[in-house]
Structures are given as structure tokens and as C-alpha cells.
Amino acid sequence: MPPFDYTPPPYTGPSADEILRKRQQFLNPAVLHFFKKPLNLVDGKMQYLFDENGRRYLDAFGGIATVSCGHCHPEVVDAIVNQSKRLQHSTILYLNPAIAEFAEALASKFPGDLKVVFFTNSGTEANELALMMARLYTGSHDVISIRNGYHGNAAATMAATAQSGYKFNVVQTGVHHAQNPDQYRGIFGSDGPKYARDVDDIITYGTSGQVAGFISEAIQSTTALERQGGFALLTRSNQVLLALAAIFWGFEAHGVVPDIVTMAKGIGNGIPLGAVVTTPEIAKVLACRNYYNTYGGNPVCTAAGLAVLKVIEKEKLQQNAFNVGLYLKQRLNSLKDKYEVIGDVRGRGLLVGVELVTDRQLKTPAKVETLRVMEHMKEMGVLIGKGGLFGNVFRITPPLCFTKEDVDFLVDVMDYTLSKI
Known part of the structure; x- marks a missing residue:
């Protein structure tokens, strides 16, 4: 992961398990959770998020394309x-x-x-x-x-x-x-x-x-x-x-x-x-x-x-999104050439979708594989989103301060994960 000069203060609040229990008891039952073990995110700085243990994650989801300048700019x-x-x-x-x-x-x-x-x-x-x-x-x-x-x-x-x-x-x-x-x-x-x-x-x-x-x-x-x-x-x-x-x-x-x-x-x-x-x-x-x-x-x-x-x-974030977005699509398209499971790479700037399929000719949605890759990427420190009508499209919508070094880490992690499924 690219170096980053920030260490969050120690977290002393309730654990992820306790928060999940309260959510299940008191919140809307329609609320979904990413990952088998949902993350308890307690701190953020620019393109990074930190969990209750202080572990750093590269945020390539941006709160569903919401965090534009970076967390806690x-x-x-x-x-x-x-x-x-x-x-x-x-x-x-x-x-x-x-x-x-x-x-x-x-x-x-x-x-x-x-x-x-x-x-x-x-x-x-x-x-x-x-x-x-x-x-x-x-x-x-x-x-x-x-x-x-x-x-x-x-x-x-x-x-x-x-x-x-x-x-x-x-x-x-x-x-x-x-x-x-x-x-x-x-x-x-x-x-x-x-x-x-x-x-x-x-x-x-x-x-x-x-x-x-x-x-x-x-x-x-x-x-x-x-x-x-x-x-x-x-x-x-x-x-x-x-x-x-x-x-x-x-x-x-x-x-x-x-x-x-x-x-x-x-x-x-x-x-x-x-x-x-x-x-x-x-x-x-x-x-x-x-x-x-x-x-x-x-x-x-x-x-x-x-x-x-x-x-x-x-900070010229529009120009950064254009330049880094081009680089992101280039690197993702290189993965598409390498892995048959990637059916399509699309998007503009730093709003990019990667669609997974089990059969490129039939375009059969790779729902299980998508979840599996997301889980493994999270374990390696990268957070991405999931969407699409069939739940088989990675949603990459990071803060606009995303760098080419962040892109390299994201794509390298996706590359390694795809090689294991």
C-alpha cells in the first residue's frame, strides 16, 4: 500500500460485533452490509479509511461516489x-x-x-x-x-x-x-x-x-x-x-x-x-x-x-480525476486481457465499472465470484463497491485525490485476487 503520513488516534468505542448487534436490533432491517464480517470504520483521511484496530484501507468506493475531496479534508x-x-x-x-x-x-x-x-x-x-x-x-x-x-x-x-x-x-x-x-x-x-x-x-x-x-x-x-x-x-x-x-x-x-x-x-x-x-x-x-x-x-x-x-x-481535482481515471482504465483493461472473468470495463474519469462474467459469449453474471473477489480485496486492504442489476459489477468511485500509486495498488490486489479464484 502506498505510504501515508497519518496515524489515527486510538479507538475506545464499542466493537464491530456490538455495533452489529445494535444495528440488527434497532435499525431498519433492509440495511445491507458489505462483507461476511462487516467493517467498523472509525477514522478517515483523504483516500484512506481506518477500522477499529487502526488498520488502513484504500477507499476505492468513496461512500458510494460521495466523498469527492477526500475524507476529512x-x-x-x-x-x-x-x-x-x-x-x-x-x-x-x-x-x-x-x-x-x-x-x-x-x-x-x-x-x-x-x-x-x-x-x-x-x-x-x-x-x-x-x-x-x-x-x-x-x-x-x-x-x-x-x-x-x-x-x-x-x-x-x-x-x-x-x-x-x-x-x-x-x-x-x-x-x-x-x-x-x-x-x-x-x-x-x-x-x-x-x-x-x-x-x-x-x-x-x-x-x-x-x-x-x-x-x-x-x-x-x-x-x-x-x-x-x-x-x-x-x-x-x-x-x-x-x-x-x-x-x-x-x-x-x-x-x-x-x-x-x-x-x-x-x-x-x-x-x-x-x-x-x-x-x-x-x-x-x-x-x-x-x-x-x-x-x-x-x-x-x-x-x-x-x-x-x-x-x-x-487542487485541480477534475484534471487529476481525468488523468488518474485514464490510467485506471488502462490498467483495468490490461486485466481484462488477462482474465476471461472480466467481461467489460467502462466509465468516465474516476467513476468506473468492472463487470464480471462466467462466460464472455453468454455474458453470464459472475455473482459468486464478485463477492469472493470483494472479500479477498478487503482482506488485502482495498475497499470497492458492488452494483449492477445482477450484482456482478465492481463500482470503483474513489475520492478525486486518488493517485496513480493508489491505482497500482488497487489493480495489483485485484490481479492477485483474480488469479486465485
Whole structure:
């Protein structure tokens, strides 16, 4: 593991076994745990995490793509602490500099007329708000979403989500799911126009011809459609709104400027913070009623958000993610050439997926092997995530301060582990 000049203070709290017992007794029974013996993580610094015994792990999961600057980044921590000492919460009904300064800084990062910011506490809330605004503005209820996407676990966002594992048996209306433009598993492969025609057919045969919007995770869309000019196919409706979730900014890869952008996760570096950015015209649809979010724009959260933006710029983390991400994909593709169990390597920057299969021709999901590799990599000091519809895709989403030395350690550990299965 790369050298790192930090030693956490001794941990004196409850053991992993005791915490697990309390979670099983008092917490939501739907909570999942990674690994046969769940980790008790008690300390973090930049791209590393530490367990109760002080053992260091390379964090290649980043709290599910949430820790952008690094764990406990000193400038983000200082912003949180300093604001907490002054004022933790008031209400959006009063003036406070933290929310105004962050809103201005965030809006300055957007092109065109995307200048109005609504703050929320999560990505689910942001997407719920975006969907409501799209429907109010267009006067239409129908929304187009992409299969295999995830947008949240509330009413409208669950309807927009297209994975059965995240959907409960409750009323979900108004969303039509188009084929996922997945070059690896998609039914049309890399044929972008066919995916475009699928969306066009949904509008023609499944709606009144007027839809409220098209919602997509930007990284999910960086496949076949991107190579065919993005989502320009949606010009058949004059008031279609494009809502994409990303930061700095995924939609730019498609050559389009959406009408609504939602974001969460990395903009707070782990602090509960989400946002919707839209145009002044669209924002007016909420002015006809009372709308506000009690904690949206909380001074501590927005102070953290502003600090995150400053750190990203100061430390050139976008450029680092681009450079290190290229190196990561190169090294992972070398593993793909070496091991038949790796069916696909995909992603952008430091958001990368590695799909395991037991048969490359049939693309049979290697569920058991995926779990086994994760367990062994954890034992060797590397934490990665797992996802995908079949639970066979490694999710590599580390903090943006990840280095090439970290990549080498991660890939070498994966290489060794794959050689043993």
C-alpha cells in the first residue's frame, strides 16, 4: 500500500460485533452490509479509511461516489466547524451569507441560463423536485426514463427508477422506460439511432405526444447515444425538459444544455446536500404556491458545499480525476486481457465499472465470484463497491485525490485476487 503520513488516534468505542448487534436490533432491517464480517470504520483521511484496530484501507468506493475531496479534508472540515460555531441552523426565511455565497458559486459553473438554485438534503429530494417542476412547467405528466437507472426512493423518483430491486409495490405513474443505451448488454449494442427510435416510439405510442421531460444519469448515457449526438432526438416536443444528475458536469459530454440539472453526493463531500439548478423561467412555476425546504440551504451544509467547490478548483481535482481515471482504465483493461472473468470495463474519469462474467459469449453474471473477489480485496486492504442489476459489477468511485500509486495498488490486489479464484 502506498505510504501515508497519518496515524489515527486510538479507538475506545464499542466493537464491530456490538455495533452489529445494535444495528440488527434497532435499525431498519433492509440495511445491507458489505462483507461476511462487516467493517467498523472509525477514522478517515483523504483516500484512506481506518477500522477499529487502526488498520488502513484504500477507499476505492468513496461512500458510494460521495466523498469527492477526500475524507476529512482539512479545508472542508474547517468550513463545517467554523460555521457550526457561529450558527448551525436558522431557516431559509432569514438571510444568511452561507447559502447565498454557495448558490452564486454553484450557478457560476453552469452554462447558458441555468442560474437559479434550489437546495435540498439529498439526490432523491433533488430529483423529486426536478420532476415536479418539469410537470408543472410543461403541463404534462409523462416522463421518459432509461432502464437500469436509479433516481431515488421516494414517490416520483421510484417511478423513474427502472430496477425491480429498488421498487416497492406502490402506485407509480407517468414514467415510460426506454432501452438502456448500453454498449455491452444493450439490445442494440452501439447502434445509437436504434435507441433514439425506441424513445421516439415510446413518445408516439405510449404518451399523448407531449412529455414533461427526459431524465437520465449522465454517466449512464455516455454510451451509444453519446456517439450519435446525444439526446437531440427529443426535439419533437417543444417543451421537453432534460434533467441529468452530475457534477462539473456530466451533460457536457453530450453536447446539450439541459433545462434542469440535479446533483447531490460529491457536492457536500459526505455532508447531506443536494441541489436543483434551472432557468429563471422554469423556476417561476413554484412561485404560485408556498415552497421551501426546512433544511435545504442549511448554513453548515452550504458552507461545506462552498468549501468543496474551492478545493476542487484549488487542487485541480477534475484534471487529476481525468488523468488518474485514464490510467485506471488502462490498467483495468490490461486485466481484462488477462482474465476471461472480466467481461467489460467502462466509465468516465474516476467513476468506473468492472463487470464480471462466467462466460464472455453468454455474458453470464459472475455473482459468486464478485463477492469472493470483494472479500479477498478487503482482506488485502482495498475497499470497492458492488452494483449492477445482477450484482456482478465492481463500482470503483474513489475520492478525486486518488493517485496513480493508489491505482497500482488497487489493480495489483485485484490481479492477485483474480488469479486465485
